Amino acid sequence: MKHLIAVGILVALTTLGVAAGLRALPLAPIAASAQAGPIDALFGLHLQVIAFLFSLIIVFMLYSLVVFRRKPGDASDGKHIEGHTGIEVLWTIVPLGIVLYFAYLGAQTLAEIRRVDPQALQVKVTARQWAWTFEYPGDVTSGTLNLPVNRQVLLKITSKDVIHSFWVPEFRVKQDAVPGDKMVKDLVITPDRIGEYKVRCAEMCGTNHAYMEAPVAVMATAQFDAWLKQESETPTDPVARGRRWATKFGCIGCHTLDGSKSVGPSWQGVYGKTEEMADGSKVVVDDAYLIEAITQPAAKLVKGYGNLMPATIGADLTADQIQDLIALIRSLK
Ligand code: CUA
Numbered sequence: 001m002k003h004l005i006a007v008g009i010l011v012a013l014t015t016l017g018v019a020a021g022l023r024a025l026p027l028a029p030i031a032a033s034a035q036a037g038p039i040d041a042l043f044g045l046h047l048q049v050i051a052f053l054f055s056l057i058i059v060f061m062l063y064s065l066v067v068f069r070r071k072p073g074d075a076s077d078g079k080h081i082e083g084h085t086g087i088e089v090l091w092t093i094v095p096l097g098i099v100l101y102f103a104y105l106g107a108q109t110l111a112e113i114r115r116v117d118p119q120a121l122q123v124k125v126t127a128r129q130w131a132w133t134f135e136y137p138g139d140v141t142s143g144t145l146n147l148p149v150n151r152q153v154l155l156k157i158t159s160k161d162v163i164h165s166f167w168v169p170e171f172r173v174k175q176d177a178v179p180g181d182k183m184v185k186d187l188v189i190t191p192d193r194i195g196e197y198k199v200r201c202a203e204m205c206g207t208n209h210a211y212m213e214a215p216v217a218v219m220a221t222a223q224f225d226a227w228l229k230q231e232s233e234t235p236t237d238p239v240a241r242g243r244r245w246a247t248k249f250g251c252i253g254c255h256t257l258d259g260s261k262s263v264g265p266s267w268q269g270v271y272g273k274t275e276e277m278a279d280g281s282k283v284v285v286d287d288a289y290l291i292e293a294i295t296q297p298a299a300k301l302v303k304g305y306g307n308l309m310p311a312t313i314g315a316d317l318t319a320d321q322i323q324d325l326i327a328l329i330r331s332l333k
Contacts, residue, residue: 007063014055015048022047032170032197032218034152034190035113039172042109049098113173114188120154121147125187127157127164127177128310130208130263131253132199138232143247145199145216147191148224155187160250161310165203168216170195174202191218207308208254208263242328245321249313257332264309265302268332276303290326 023044031040123145124135134142147153157166159177166187167174175187201212219227235241246252254263265275273285278301283289292299295314298307317325 003063003067007059010059010063011052011055014059015052018051018054019048022051028172029169030193031172032168032191032193032195033172034192035188036170036172038109038112042105045105046102049102114186116154116186116188117152117190120152120188122154122156123147125155125157125166125177126160126250127166127201127205127212128160128250128253129162129206129308130201130212131250132166132201132212132214133248133250134214136228136231138228140228140231141244141248142231143214143252145214146224146227147189147216147218148221149194149218150190150192151221152188152190155189157185157187158183162205163203164201164205164212167200167202168197169200170197176203194218194220207306211262212253238324238327239331241321242324242326242331245317245325246328249316249321251325254308264305267329271326271330271332277301278303278305287326290329291322294322294325 028040028043031037122137125145126133126135132143132145134145136142155166155175157175157177158181159179161179163179164177165174166177168189170193171189171191173187173189175185178185195218197216197218199214199216201209203209205212235244246255246257256262256266257268259266259268270285271290274282275285277283280303281300283300289300294317297309297311297313301307314322
């Protein structure tokens with residue numbers, strides 16, 4: 001009995017210490033959504049249970065090692081114990097109760113963070129190798145996920161090719177993007193902290209998976225409304241329109257506009273350049289070559305680059321949109 005009381009006190013003290021240590025670790029980034037609260041609370045509760053179980057095992061083990069150490073000269077056997085129904089019932093019932101309680105808490109939290117507000121702002125999220133695009137009401141497409149603060153947003157997440165996963169760690173929630181029109185997935189987020197974050201892809205999706213990111217900006221409602229209004233007007237400048245299509249159709253996921261190397265050749269300075277093809281031939285990059293490169297990406301590959309561009313992208317674009325893209329590429333000297 002004396003030993004049990006000693007161990008009990010040690011387990012309690014170790015639990016408090018380990019729990020405090022775990023709490024002090026920066027395990028999660030800043031919380032920036034209403035959904036983060038219940039998720040972090042559940043996480044915190046799990047850490048407390050983990051601290052207790054860790055202490056239970058470690059304290060009993062170390063206590064036995066030290067206190068019940070074999071005395072010098074004592075070669076006798078330990079006491080033989082044949083089961084204990086009371087303890088066995090207890091260590092079956094107690095963990096079962098804890099697991100069921102956590103299942104209940106998990107289900108309750110899931111229901112809470114998935115509850116859709118009828119006033120929610122709806123944004124369509126399209127993932128493709130290797131870019132994110134965001135479509136807003138009023139035919140606005142953006143490569144940045146702009147969101148008004150303290151208003152619920154309902155994301156409708158889909159993919160054009162393989163499975164990706166939408167994840168903003170500060171919002172805590174995560175959702176796979178699955179190809180197929182019938183597989184559009186919902187994700188509810190209520191951003192409650194103005195600031196800049198990043199969407200990451202959390203599902204291995206090929207060459208550029210690690211760089212498949214998109215900026216997130218949570219802003220004041222007035223600022224968001226002004227941005228949406230401005231974007232809903234189609235620009236008259238072909239270069240500005242080209243930028244819009246480059247975002248909308250995900251071109252910038254693989255082609256940079258600033259000369260840096262990525263999956264595909266950068267668009268900066270490429271117009272008018274003589275490029276060496278994979279087969280050793282030389283091609284001058286002009287309108288005709290660019291149209292062919294967009295509509296039949298595999299026809300002439302620039303040396304050093306793989307055949308990774310979606311073969312059907314040309315069918316998604318109108319001839320005018322292709323002209324706007326060429327105007328954009330031409331402008332990037
Ligand atoms: Cu998309 Cu990983």
